[in-house]
Amino acid sequence: MSAPARAESLARLERLVAALRAKGLVSEEELAAMQARTDRASPEIGARMVARAWLDPTWRALLLQDGAAAAERMGVSMAGAPPLGVLENRPGLHHLVVCTLCSCYPRAVLGYPPGWYKSFEYRSRAVRDPRGVLAEWGTTLPAGTKVRVVDSTADYRWMVLPMRPEGTEGWSEDQLAALVTRDALVGVALPQVPARAAA
């Protein structure tokens, strides 16, 4: 999704890493551990957290109270990560997350942000015309739903807890997690039940 790194950016990164190594500020092991943790993070973690919240009220309460503690309980290392806040969609209220100032994103539980999340277009329009942005995503909210745009400006990172779609009664955590896309966790989309599965 993201544009490939430019050669001059990579060269600057290599010089920075070399300087940090020379000063003894980072070790190979630390870099490898950080890279492994970063690579492990993906929207599947956030999706699993949501699916569990749909099934387990106790877990849901923990998730809404302290997202980072909930992530830790699922085995995600949140050491050094910013606090994680979880925004509960409910009938009549839909959340949409943006970072107008840069590209703050809950990487620990969603992985790398997609290119569009970092684009000037999304960052400027989501906060000003969220309903227009949602319409362009093909996302239709139930009539009467208010939109709440969460501008991630400071020290928290924010993830949306979407509403469980109808037609999923009796589904397992795995089945439910498969419905929760990265886009639903940012709030530009809603979890969709595939037509054949809903039958």
Added chain:
Amino acid sequence: MSADPAPDPTPRFAPGARVRVRDAWPERRRLPSGAPSCHIRTPHYLRGREGEVQAVLGAFANPEDLAFARPAPRRLLYHVLFAQPPIWQEGGEGDTLLVEIFEHWLEPAPESADASGKEAA
């Protein structure tokens, strides 16, 4: 992580408090080199706007100092809810913006009846 000997400050505003974001523009000052003189996490579109404190999120090292590698005292961070239509003249009735704002950017909202933001006049 260095231990901060100072305890977290006491919140000046409680959830439900009406507040106004300071209508300040320190980024207009430039260093003699022309470089920006500050780093601010308060979006420009909220300067001078009124909202309601939804939650006290805790105390965090002031990013305005961190950005310049200065000692950064911990400042309280709030989640503040704003009505969207008065800010952008767009959006639906009841649509809102929820934004993290540091305490030093907030002041009590004026008591006047028409204090609904810059466009009230």
